[in-house]
Amino acid sequence: MTTRQRHIAHIHLHAAPEETRYDDIIELMSGVTPHVQAVPPDAVQLDLTSALRYFDLSPYELIQTTQLRLKLLYGIDSSAGLAGNRMLAAMAADTAAPGHATWVPADRAADWLYTRPVTALPGIGRATADTLGRYGLHTIGQITDLPMATLQRLLGAGPARLLAERAHGRDPRPVAPAEPAAHLTADVVLDRDCLDPAQQHRAVLGLADRVGQRLRGEKQVAGRLTLTVRYADRSSSARTRTLPEATDHSPALAATALGLLTALGLQRARVRAFAIRADGLLPTGNAYRQLSLDPGDGRARAAEAAADRARRRFGPQAVRPAALAD
Template sequence: MITRQRHIAHLHLHSALTEDQYADIIELMSGITPHVQAVPPNAVQLDLTSALRYFDLSPYDMVQMTMMRLKGLYGIDSSAGLAGNRMLAAMAADASAPGDTTWVPAERAAEWLYPRPLTALPGIGRATATTLTRYGLHTIGQIADLPPATLQRLLGVGQARLLAERARGHDPRPVVPAEPATHLTADLVLDRDCLDPAHHHRAVLGLAEQIGVRLRGESQIAGRLTLTVRYADRSSTTRTRTLPEPTNHSPVLAATALGMLTALGLQRARVRAYAIRADDLRPADTAHRQLSIDPGDDRARAAEAAADRARRRFGVEAVRPATMAAATALRT
C-alpha cells in the first residue's frame, strides 16, 4: 500500500485580528483547500496535499501564493512553515522570520529536527527541560537516540513515549476544520510587581471577561475554571473551581474567578502575572440553564450579546466592564 506524502502549511499572521477578520481569513484559506484548521488567535494550518494538482503548483509555491493573497487582500504579513505533518510545520513556522517560509521536506526532517534545542519540541516545558538537561540532554536528536527504557525512567512511560515519537518527527494528527479546543486560557503578565488589591481585582475580572467572549465566540461553555497567580519570586498559587453549571456567561465566570482570588488572600503579595484557564468545554447548545424568575438575568444576557456584536464589529476593546473602563479613565 502506497501512502501519499502530506504537505502541511502553518502560517503565523503578524497582525492583531478581530474575530470577523480572522473568520474572513479562514474563509479565504478555504478557497485554496477545504482542509483548513484555525489556530487562534493568529495562526492557521492548511493541508495542501489535495490542492496541489488543482493549482498545478509545488507545495512551496502554494504557500507563497497563500501569503501573497493575505498581503494583497488584507495587508497582513505572515511567516510560514511547510512540512509533512502539523507539528513539524508549526515548528518550521516558529523558525521563520516575517515574510519567510521554512520548508522541511520529509527526507530531510530528521536532519533539520535533530540539532534543534529540546525546548523547541512541543510538550517540553520548563520542568521537563530541567530534568532532561540535568542528565546531559540538550537537543532533540539526543532524545530521539535515547533508549526508550532510559527515557521512561526519567519521565514516566506515557510522557516518554509521546516525546520519543515527537523527537523522531512523528505526528499523525490530521488537519481538521473547526477542531474543538480542549481548553481556553487568558493571561496577563505585568511590567512590574503589583501590591494593589484593586489592580488584582481588575486584572482577574478582565481575564474572566476575555474567557467569556472567546467561549461565546466559539459557541462553547465551560464547566471548570482554574486561576493561577505568579509572584515576584517566580512561585505561583493555583485554585480550581467547578462552575455551578456549565456556562459562557461572563458574570458567572467573573464571580467564580474573583471568589478564587479572594480565597488566595493577596493583601501583601507581590504579583507579577495572572492566568485563567477554562476546562471541561462542550458545545453551547448542550447547556441546561437553570430557570430564573429574575428578569434582570435575561436583560444581562441580552446586553452581553449586544456587547459581543459590538466587539465583532469594532474590535475587542470596544466594550469592557465598567470597573475596567473606570480604571482606564483614572489613568488617563
Template sequence: MSTRQRHIAHLHLHAVPNEEQYAQIIELMSGITPHVQAVPPDAFQLDLTSALRYFDLSPYDLVQTVLLRLKAHHGIDGSAGLAGNRMLAAMAADASGPGETTWVREGQAAAWLYPRPVTALPGVGRVTADTLGRYGLHTIGQVTDLPAATLQRLLGTGSARLLAERARGHDPRPVTPSEPAAQLAADLVLDRDCLDPDRHHRAVLGLADRIGQRLRGDGLIAGRLTLTVRYADRSSTTRTCALPEPTAHSPALAAAALGLLNGLGLQRARVRAFVVRADGLLPAERAHRQLSLDPGADRARAVESAADRARRRFGPQAVRPAALAD
C-alpha cells in the same frame, strides 16, 4: 505501497485578528483548500496536498500565494512552516522570521530536528526540560540517540514513548476543518518595549480580570485559558492550560494566566503586547463548582459580585484589584 507525501502548512499571523476577522480569514483560506484547521487566536493550518495539482504550483509557491492573499485581503503579514505533518509544520513556523517560510522537506525531518532544543517539541514544558537537562539532554538529537529503556526510566513509559515519537518527527493527526471555537479575548499593546517583570505581571493580571468581568457580564464560564506574548522582534509565544473547573471567577483566571506567564521564564524579555483568551465557553448555569470547606471562597465570590454591581453603576474603573492600583 507507499503513501502520497502530505504537504501541511502552518501559518502564524503577525497581528491578532478579532473573532469576525479570524472567521473571514479561515473562509478565505478555504478557497485554496477545504482542509483548513483553525488554531486560535492567530494561526491556522492547511493540508495543501490535494490543492497542488489544481493550482499547478510547488508547495512552497502555494504557501507564498496564501501569504499574498492574506496580505491583500486583510493587510496582515505572516510567517509559515511547511512540512509533512502538523507538528513539523508548526515547529517550522515557529522557526521562521517575519515574512519567512521554512520548508522541512521529505526525508530531511530527522536532520532538521536533530540540533534543535528539546523545548521546541510540543508538550515539553519546564518540568520535563529540567528533568532531561539534569542528565545532559538538551537537544532533540540527544533524545533520539538515547535508548528507549533509559528514557522510560527518566520520564515514565507513556511520556517517554510520546516524546520519542515526537523527537523523530512523527505526527499522524490529520488537518480537521473546524469552526473557530467560541472565545473571549483581551489584549494590551504596551506603549514601549517593556523589560520590567513587575509590569508584565500587572499587565497579565489586568487582562485576566477583564476576561472575568466579561464572562460574568455575558453569563458564561470558561474551561481553558491561553496567553500569547508578543516580543519586540515580532516573534511570539503562546501557552494554553485547562482550568481546574470551568469558571468566570477572576482570581482563578488570574492564577491560571500568571501561571502561564511564570512558566515562560521571561525575566528580561522585551515584550510588546499580551493577549489573554478564554475559550471552552459554557452558560454559567452549567457550572459545577468543586466543593470547598474554605468559607473564604464564598466570601470572595460575594465580594466579586458586589464589585461587578459597582462597575455597572459607576464605570469599569470603579473597582480594581489592589495589585493594579496606581
C-alpha cells in the same frame, strides 16, 4: 500500495486579527484548500496535499502565493512552516521570518530536528527540560539516540513515550476543518449581596468545576478564561487571562479563575453574581498537553475521570470537590 505524502502548512499571522477578520481569513484560506483549521487566536493550518495538482504548483510556491494574498488583501504579514504533519509545520513556522516560509521536506525532517533544542518540541516545559538537562540531554537528536528504557527511567513510561514520538517527528493528527472557537459560560446569582471573601472564593471555585465538567463532557479544552463580577449596584468588572496551556482539567481552571478573583481586589465589594466564560475552545484531540513529571498529575486526572463517570451515572451532585461540600 504507497501512502501519499502529506503537505501541511502552518501560517502564523503577525497582526492578531479581529474576530470578523479572522472569519474572512479562514474563508480566504478555503479558496486554497477545503482542509483549513483555525488555530486561534492568530494562526491557521492547511492541508495542501489535494490542492497541489489543482494549482500545478510546488508546496513551497503555493504557500508563498497564499502569504502574498494575505498581504495584498488584508495587509497582514505572516510567517509559515511547511512539513509532512501539523507538529513539524508549526515548529517550522516558529523559525520563519515575517514574509517568509520554512519548508521541511519529509526526507530531511530527521536531520532538521536533530540539532534543534528539545524545548522546541511542543509540550516540553521547564521542569522536563531541566530534568533532561541534568543528564546532558539538550537537543532533539540526543533524545532520539537515547534507548527508550533509559528515557523511561528518567521521565516515566507515559511522558517518555510521548517525548519519543515528538522527537522522531511523528504527529498523525489530521487538519480538521472547523469554525473559529466558540465559548462556554457558567454563572451563579447569589442569594444575597456577598461581602465574605471565603464565600466568593467558594462560588468561583464551583463555577470553575462546572466549566471543567462541561468541557470534558463535550470533549473540548479551553485556552482562555474571563471572570465577570456583578455588584449590588448593578455595575460589573471583568478580568481575562490566557491559560498556560489549553485544558479541561478542573484544578487548572480553578487556579486561573481564583487568580482572576484575586486580581480584581474586591475587598469589601458587595457581590451579587459571578460568571466564568471559557473561550479559545479546541477539540481535545487537537490540543497538545504539557508533559508532566509529577505522578500526582496522572492520579488527579484519573480521579477526575472516575468522578465524571459517577456523575453521569448518579447525577451531577454525586461527586463534588471537598471545598464545595456542604
